[in-house]
Amino acid sequence: MKSPLVNSAALFISLLASSVMAAVTPQEADQLGTSLTPLGAEMAANADGSIPAWTGGQSTSTGPVDPRGFVSNAFAAEKPLFVITAQTAEQYRDKLSPGQLAMFKRYPETYRIPVYPSHRTMAHSQAVYDTTKTCATTVSAIDGGNGLQNYLGCRSYAFPIPKDGLQVVWNHITRYRGQNVRRQIIQAAPQSNGSFTVVKFEDEVAFPQNVDGLDAEKASNILLFFKQRVVAPSRLAGNVLLVHETIDQVREPRLAWIYNAGQRRVRRAPQVAYDGPGTASDGMRTTDNFDMFSGAPDRYDWKLIGKKEMYIPYNSVRLTQPDLKYDDILQAGHINQDLTRYELHRVWEVEATVKADERHIYAKRRFFVDEDSWQIALADHYDGRGALWRVAEGHHYFNYAHQLAGFATETLYDLVAGRYIVTGLFNEERQPLLFGFKASAADFTPAALRSSGVR
Template identity: 40%
Template sequence: MRSFAILLLTLAMLPAQAKVSPEQADRLGQDLTPLGGERAGNAAGTIPAWDGGLDKPIAGYQPGMHHPDPYAADAVQYVVNRDNLDQYQKLLTPGLQRLLERQPSYHLRVMPSRRSAAAPQRIYAATRFNAENAELISGGNGVQGVAAGVPFPLPQSGQEAIWNHVLRYRGEQIHLVTNQAAVLANGSYNLLKLDRDIYFVYGREGMTPQGLDNTLFYYKYRVVAPAKVAGSALVVQETLDQVLAIRKAWRFNRGERRVRRLPMLAFDTPQPDTNGMATADQVDTYNGAPDRYEWTMLGKQEMLVPYNSYAVHQKGIPYADILQRKHVNPELLRYELHRVWVVEAQLRTGFSHPYAQRRFYLDEDSWQILAVDLYDKRGELVGLQESHPISYYDAPMFGSTLETIYDFAGDRYFADGLDNNEPMYNFQATLSPRDFTPQALRREGN
């Protein structure tokens, strides 16, 4: 307890991160995109200029549809596999290289680069405000002076970049039904179907820094299938500064017929029903307080990353066609060349986590984490995490439709977000904070 108090005192004494000048902020919407990416393409012409992204529904789209692929006519430019890995090595994360080396049936279908990421105009305006007002507090474990937009569109540190991911725009509320699966080395798995609701506070229209009250979002899920665990449910109240106030979580256990407060649902706490392959802070690729790691910005790099993954998002695809033995079906995935921010996280002395080091690759146009290299305490590369995103152009927002975690030692992987045979996300769901209480959780479980 004493050491925790000393940590809090130390964090409080650290200076806040400096804000950027008005002159720097004026670059947003000029040579930089409104969220801080480079507007221009690359010198080789293999990455195009950003022209606004997909900021409105495409022709033929109707509300409730699985999003049609706006780039379905694109041809594969080239394929990367184990045989030609050396030729493209500098464009691949170490984790992706390892996956290709280990699995000869895995390959990358590389398509033309399409900078489709977009957000509402009010998010762009809020980001411009945040650029001059955002500050890291509590030693980087909280943010103040911000609301709605990306907090640090011109990042000066690794912590600022990771906060951009945590606070990126994901809509105001979402109802979704998705499946997850832990695919074992022999290819066997069981689907777990979850009915989920998310109510975002930070990104809501009209939100101000004063109105946040240290709340980031509310989250709830109810297990729909299989029958033996159906009815179990979870609710989370997520805080913005988790050093000031940790997230609150309650779980309804169908067998016990009661709601229990969870003492900890963060950091290295194992996610339920993932066969030990996923920790709590790997949901949404990374979430929660950054205080267990030292964060280092390594700069920006051109990489082959998952992008515009509409093929694996389409309605009616049998989940067995997606979840192949050893890896997701590569013929349903799309990789593109994009510029990404590279951020390294090193576990601080005195803390524990299965991943003593992680290297994050963040999309310059959306701040979505696209890939993570996972290292253990011996410095061994033990896993790869990927987000396969699309532009939900009806929102508009850019985010993952499928997330994967590969465990190299176990020759197995975890997949979350399978929605092909479920109703599509509803960004207009009628939700309120009252739906995310222990009492609401009890109703969900009954």
């Protein structure tokens, strides 16, 4: 028979293995809306006022919205405070990422960072703020941080007062995204000479609380449903990807299917995860590069480096405007930096290192996460030799009409190949964003893919 000491040790190891990471106390949660914003950012301005205090963000009446859903640029009249170039980058080193510094070296004549006045535009409804505060005291990380306990009903930022690096990343993954949305976007991977072919997508994103006929047990571990139909070019048109994005992907891996229009067949797609190639990406991004980082976090050890002030792409409404053509934005080496906007903001810095018993083409990643929106703003990706390989920039913009932050575009620069990929532009699309469409569970089944893929 085992001794009581052995039994106690076994129980302790069992509890440790489950790795339940406790939620914050009610006293800690009381900081939300007082010293911290309702989403967990520092409410106060920084020491010299270059980052202003948060005073509520942009309201729904900030400006006009055209019939196609394009919001106006509230900062169109502003001019850059200064422009960082390869010649001046060194004096701003403490506020730039290693990836940004590498871009100055790779493209010394053309890459630049125009820095504008900082505006803290992030805002949500009071209902989202109330839910975030309640869930701060109830949601816990389980299974070594790979899953969330008591998250059903929150559907918002899991850890507004994070205690470690993985909790910061969970805030990016679980950030509030509002209603179901249908969007028309493009992806392009310009050659080194700047020539490119546009890949057009029609995406549908639906959330369990907004999906009719969904089984409650199924909904408990679903973060979202995602369907992506390729519209162009013709050789890819009609192909459809379906994803059931689970929360704990170790307990229940992400489910994915692809409908191939040429073969008229639906197949399971286990490769749509981790470092599997991104859809129609010409090998220029991984699946988990989508949305700056998405999917399961279990292949990495996560370390919270801390918080710092950095120049990050922010309030990039100019990049969403319908008067721009894709030719205006996409150039050789990188996007047209004259159309970009960077601001000084506080970010959380998190480092991810591949576990000894796991594999990924990115051996290390470093994320810089905006404190106000919890979106990843910058991401550096290192290869197995420790060399910086790819640099990502998420060009944040705030859609005041729907009180949602998003990306005007995501860019991923390959420093070795001298190429890059852009995802999410919608300037030339007929109706880029449609919020609030009705969805049923039957719409997001493998059987529904065939009808979705009709050319």
